[in-house]
Amino acid sequence: MKPEGLQTYLNSTHISHELKKIADKVLSNKRISFEEGVLLFEKADLGFVGALAHVVKHKKTGDKVFFNRNFHVEPTNICVYTCSFCSYSRLIKQKEEGWELSVTQILDIIKKWDDKPVTEVHITGGVIPKQDFNFYTELFQKIKQHRPQLHIKALTPVEYHYIFKKAKISYADGMKAMKEAGLGSMPGGGAEIFAPEIRDQIAGGKCSAQEWLSIHEEWHKLGGKSNATMLYGHIEKFHHRIDHLEQLRQLQDKTGGFNAFIPLKFRNKDNQMSQVPEASIIEDLRNYAISRIYLDNFDHIKAYWAMIGRSTAQLALHFGADDLDGTIDDTTKIYSMAGAEEKNPALSTQQLVELIKQAGLRPIERDTLYHTVHDFSELPVETE
Ligand code: V47
Ligand code: SF4
Numbered sequence: 001m002k003p004e005g006l007q008t009y010l011n012s013t014h015i016s017h018e019l020k021k022i023a024d025k026v027l028s029n030k031r032i033s034f035e036e037g038v039l040l041f042e043k044a045d046l047g048f049v050g051a052l053a054h055v056v057k058h059k060k061t062g063d064k065v066f067f068n069r070n071f072h073v074e075p076t077n078i079c080v081y082t083c084s085f086c087s088y089s090r091l092i093k094q095k096e097e098g099w100e101l102s103v104t105q106i107l108d109i110i111k112k113w114d115d116k117p118v119t120e121v122h123i124t125g126g127v128i129p130k131q132d133f134n135f136y137t138e139l140f141q142k143i144k145q146h147r148p149q150l151h152i153k154a155l156t157p158v159e160y161h162y163i164f165k166k167a168k169i170s171y172a173d174g175m176k177a178m179k180e181a182g183l184g185s186m187p188g189g190g191a192e193i194f195a196p197e198i199r200d201q202i203a204g205g206k207c208s209a210q211e212w213l214s215i216h217e218e219w220h221k222l223g224g225k226s227n228a229t230m231l232y233g234h235i236e237k238f239h240h241r242i243d244h245l246e247q248l249r250q251l252q253d254k255t256g257g258f259n260a261f262i263p264l265k266f267r268n269k270d271n272q273m274s275q276v277p278e279a280s281i282i283e284d285l286r287n288y289a290i291s292r293i294y295l296d297n298f299d300h301i302k303a304y305w306a307m308i309g310r311s312t313a314q315l316a317l318h319f320g321a322d323d324l325d326g327t328i329d330d331t332t333k334i335y336s337m338a339g340a341e342e343k344n345p346a347l348s349t350q351q352l353v354e355l356i357k358q359a360g361l362r363p364i365e366r367d368t369l370y371h372t373v374h375d376f377s378e379l380p381v382e383t384e
Contacts, residue, residue: 006051019044026052026293029059034246037294041238046282046289046319053289053320060299061322065356066366068373069349070120070153070326073109075139076100079126080162083192083203084272085234089126100128103139110143110150119367120326123154124189127206133167133174137181144182151368152183156190157215161207171218179222185368186219188227188262194247195240202234202273213251220257225369227260227302232287233279234266241287245294252297259370260300260323263287265308281312285319292320300370305347310355317359323366327352349376 010023022036022044032040040049078098079089089098101109110121121143140152155163155178164174175183193199194209207215216226230244252258265284268274279287292301303321305313313324327347347355349365353376356363363376 006055009051015048016043019048023048023052026056029296031296032294034242037242037245037290038239040290040293041241041286044286044290046286049286049289049293050319053292054318056292056296057301057320057322063360063362064322064364065317065359065361066300066323066364066370067349067352067356068120068326068366068368069116069118070122070368071113071118073101073106073121073123074099074125075106075123075131076126076128078128080129081127081158081203081206082272083206085192085202085231085266087267087269087271098126100130103135103142106139107142107146110146114147118150118327119373120151120153120184122187123152124156124159124187127159127162129166131163133163133169133177136163137177140178140182151185153185153187153368154183156187157212158190158206160215161211171215172221175215175218175222175224179224183224185224185259186216186226188229188260191229191244192231193236193240194244195236198236198240202231209247213247216257217251217255220251220255225257225259227262228258228298229262229264230291231264231266233283234273234276241290242294245291249295249297252295256297258298259368260302261291261295261298262302262304262325263291264304267307281315284308284312285315288316288321289319305355310347314355314359317356317361324352324356 006023006027010020018039022032022040025032025036076099077088078100081089083089136155140154143150143152160171160174160178164171167174190207191212192203194212196209199209216228219226228248230241232241248258248261265279266273266276268276268278288301288303295301300323301321302323302325303313303316304325306325308316313321327349353363364372365374365376367373
């Protein structure tokens with residue numbers, strides 16, 4: 001919906017004064033407050049937030065939708081932590097059910113992509129003592145020696161916090177060393193929900209919200225870019241979601257270092273929170289839309305199709321999202337093990353392009369830092 005159309009919609013339907021006030025603010029590029037964010041979650045219906053979010057998306061990126069060509073490497077699924085939402089990790093004591101790759105094994109995986117036009121490798125997984133500071137600096141150096149143009153998007157503050165603590169070095173020195181070794185950017189994982197009363201229940205023991213934010217801040221100070229996520233739809237309340245978005249918005253005001261925000265829908269298969277029902281698709285779309293509206297200083301909202309499925313991801317493109325992540329293959333297990341729709345997530349470039357075109361939008365292949373690699377607008381769409 002265009003801004004003019006939205007104004008007509010706002011005038012013609014029965015919308016409360018307080019919601020109209022929020023709409024006026026958003027349409028005149030003013031930032032909404034914490035209380036207004038919570039109010040949107042509590043009172044606004046999908047049509048309302050969706051129309052507003054689509055206008056915001058349009059102002060930021062027009063009708064472009066981004067994706068990249070990437071692949072995932074998960075160095076281990078064994079973990080010293082026991083997050084209750086995690087279906088993926090195996091405790092050190094259940095080691096026989098897990099995998100633990102060496103630097104050489106990871107390089108062998110990377111070499112399998114040598115003749116493919118991928119621009120990024122996304123590396124993340126569990127946390128184990130063996131995969132320490134030296135392991136990762138050696139790995140990054142060797143990847144860069146092998147394929148200098150491949151962008152390394154690797155490890156979250158959960159991993160860095162553990163690695164730096166063990167090596168007894170500061171976040172600032174640690175991130176500097178990772179940059180020198182070849183780190184290109186940081187993915188958004190490990191953020192979960194910042195509010196300690198929820199974080200302690202679902203992700204107790206791993207880095208705190210403050211530590212997560214500090215590591216990103218140190219990385220941004222070095223000129224690095226990163227993403228941010230939020231795990232939603234479990235035991236948190238709406239005000240916890242807005243608190244999370246607020247802390248991200250504040251850091252982004254300070255550093256400008258975040259590329260994209262990625263809402264991650266809690267999936268409940270085979271984990272300690274299986275009794276918690278999953279959010280509905282309506283709630284998923286409202287969450288995309290309100291995130292788009294609230295994070296006025298983030299350029300991109302990513303709908304991670306491997307997690308929510310390609311149909312919901314396609315719909316999310318009309319509720320504020322402008323990025324679908326990438327053409328990952330079945331090397332990521334984090335979501336399929338937690339019950340995501342996509343059991344063997346793989347989408348070819350042509351399929352992603354068609355998905356975006358069917359939504360009436362313009363597919364742009366990007367690199368990790370959102371430079372255009374190829375504009376696919378002109379490719380014909382195969383409908384079936
Ligand atoms: O931090 C784990 C989440 C995250 C479950 O930056 C779960 O481009 C839902 O952050 N239900 C890791 N979510 C993945 C991640 C990511 C993914 C894609 C792109 C990018 C990026 C980052 O996965 C974890 C955690 O929040 N997760 N288990 C689950 N049961
Ligand atoms: Fe470990 Fe990450 Fe799973 Fe938590 S979410 S148990 S830190 S792999």
